[in-house]
Amino acid sequence: MSYGPEARQWYQQELLRLRDAGLLKEERFIHGTQGAEIEVEFPEGAPPRRVINLCANNYLGFSGHPAVVAAAHRGLDDRGYGMSSVRFICGTQDLHRELERRLTRFLQTEDTLLFPSCLDANAGVFEALLDERDVMIADRLVHASIVDGMRLCKATQDTYKHSDMAHLEEKLAEYKDKRFRMVITDGVFSMDGDTARLDEIVALAERYQAMVLLDDSHATGFMGETGRGTHELCGVLGKIDLITTTLGKALGGASGGCVSGRRELVAMCRQRARPYLFSNSLAPMIVAGAIEVLDLIEHDTSFRDRLMGNAAYWRGLLVSAGFDVKSGQSPIIPVMLYNAKLAQDIARELLDEGVYVVGFFFPVVPKGQARIRTQVSAGHEKRHLDRGIEAFAKVGEKHGVRGMGRKELVDAFGL
Amino acid sequence: MVNAAVFSVPLPEGVQLDGSDRELLEAIAQAIASLRHGPGRPFTDIVTMLEADGWEVRSRIGWIAEARRGTAHEKAVGNSRGEALRDLLDLTLLDTVEGCP
Numbered sequence: 001m002s003y004g005p006e007a008r009q010w011y012q013q014e015l016l017r018l019r020d021a022g023l024l025k026e027e028r029f030i031h032g033t034q035g036a037e038i039e040v041e042f043p044e045g046a047p048p049r050r051v052i053n054l055c056a057n058n059y060l061g062f063s064g065h066p067a068v069v070a071a072a073h074r075g076l077d078d079r080g081y082g083m084s085s086v087r088f089i090c091g092t093q094d095l096h097r098e099l100e101r102r103l104t105r106f107l108q109t110e111d112t113l114l115f116p117s118c119l120d121a122n123a124g125v126f127e128a129l130l131d132e133r134d135v136m137i138a139d140r141l142v143h144a145s146i147v148d149g150m151r152l153c154k155a156t157q158d159t160y161k162h163s164d165m166a167h168l169e170e171k172l173a174e175y176k177d178k179r180f181r182m183v184i185t186d187g188v189f190s191m192d193g194d195t196a197r198l199d200e201i202v203a204l205a206e207r208y209q210a211m212v213l214l215d216d217s218h219a220t221g222f223m224g225e226t227g228r229g230t231h232e233l234c235g236v237l238g239k240i241d242l243i244t245t246t247l248g249k250a251l252g253g254a255s256g257g258c259v260s261g262r263r264e265l266v267a268m269c270r271q272r273a274r275p276y277l278f279s280n281s282l283a284p285m286i287v288a289g290a291i292e293v294l295d296l297i298e299h300d301t302s303f304r305d306r307l308m309g310n311a312a313y314w315r316g317l318l319v320s321a322g323f324d325v326k327s328g329q330s331p332i333i334p335v336m337l338y339n340a341k342l343a344q345d346i347a348r349e350l351l352d353e354g355v356y357v358v359g360f361f362f363p364v365v366p367k368g369q370a371r372i373r374t375q376v377s378a379g380h381e382k383r384h385l386d387r388g389i390e391a392f393a394k395v396g397e398k399h400g401v402r403g404m405g406r407k408e409l410v411d412a413f414g415l
Numbered sequence: 416m417v418n419a420a421v422f423s424v425p426l427p428e429g430v431q432l433d434g435s436d437r438e439l440l441e442a443i444a445q446a447i448a449s450l451r452h453g454p455g456r457p458f459t460d461i462v463t464m465l466e467a468d469g470w471e472v473r474s475r476i477g478w479i480a481e482a483r484r485g486t487a488h489e490k491a492v493g494n495s496r497g498e499a500l501r502d503l504l505d506l507t508l509l510d511t512v513e514g515c516p
């Protein structure tokens with residue numbers, strides 16, 4: 001028996017250590033569809049409670065949207081449950097290629113390749129395109145899947161300080177003798193909800209002849225005037241060489257991701273990206289649902305307009321109620337508490353008050369940067385946000401954190 | 416120590432060996448000993464086997480830099496200690512925090 005008592009005991013102790021350190025990730029069970037208001041069972045076995053959801057990536061509210069669900073049903077009925085194959089053997093339906101064409105048009109790129117997830121796209125894209133003659137220079141706060149993808153690639157890895165353009169330029173100059181240079185950034189950073197300085201990154205990339213890869217998972221579908229993403233917001237449509245993004249957030253919230261960009265780069269991923277080559281194709285119902293999402297948003301900005309309106313309204317409510325909120329313009333609005341226990345306590349009490357949020361602390365965010373990350377959706381109505389702020393105000397008042405900035409919070413609660 | 420070889424080389428005028436020089440010399444001597452006379456399969460056999468399989472093989476002495484913190488472990492290899500440590504620093508900076516999903 002390979003899994004003997006020694007191994008079992010080691011894993012049991014490790015799990016206990018995580019629990020004792022407050023690092024154990026626990027699931028809460030949602031009864032029903034994802035949405036602005038959900039029924040949550042927590043802890044396991046407790047009767048479900050109806051709560052307002054302020055922590056989903058359901059930015060445009062499409063996770064349970066009737067038109068998207070109906071399209072997925074049609075996809076299931078017409079094209080079956082699964083493909084039982086990778087794309088290049090017998091796993092490509094006309095629908096897969098149609099979705100790739102539609103994403104290309106929406107993102108205003110040259111071509112697109114679907115992946116099982118954006119994590120897979122990021123895991124595969126670097127190794128497929130770069131080797132030891134090249135360099136990857138990433139913002140230090142890029143998504144974990146980019147870090148993993150870079151580690152799988154033999155090109156030199158380097159980083160620049162978060163959104164520090166002078167440091168990026170220094171790095172680009174340092175690597176001028178490399179064959180290819182690739183600058184890598186998120187569009188909207190998931191931790192703070194801030195936006196990449198993409199216009200400046202593109203200008204530097206042009207000056208130093210570097211490619212730009214943008215992970216726009218927290219932006220596709222709503223950032224920018226027509227929701228194309230951060231490249232639209234920053235006025236650099238058509239100038240980003242590679243965009244990786246997800247179907248698992250604004251574009252329906254099921255699963256799936258893509259690499260979209262220069263024709264040859266996408267074609268090379270089709271030949272060499274291992275998660276594409278060795279994973280099953282996206283299920284037809286997800287493809288059909290995603291096409292429906294693009295039908296809904298390609299010529300209609302009302303969903304993203306409602307989302308951005310909700311984000312501004314919610315941000316204003318939090319600021320007026322005296323919370324320390326990270327500045328930004330995305331629907332990710334972190335409420336800063338700095339102390340890990342305080343963030344956990346407030347999140348738990350908010351659930352008791354009917355608001356579902358999660359506290360984030362080290363190692364998910366830097367030490368001394370604990371926060372509650374709130375996320376709004378186009379699916380929220382004003383009454384949801386008004387009820388949400390009532391709960392925040394009540395719990396915040398109880399802990400005495402309202403009106404406190406960083407210094408006061410750290411002085412009162414420590415880091 | 417079973418055997419030790421002692422040899423001397425002239426130093427340029429005014430040069431004094433410091434701790435880093437001694438450490439480097441010791442590392443080189445250890446590398447020579449293990450490469451030429453170490454236990455296990457002769458490295459030339461492995462090179463021959465890989466070349467027969469179509470690989471173009473190069474091996475050289477280098478520096479390894481490692482960093483551990485809790486369960487995290489980073490390791491970088493370089494032609495010099497400085498190069499290995501610089502790469503090690505880049506690796507640690509890549510995932511200072513896990514980040515949010």
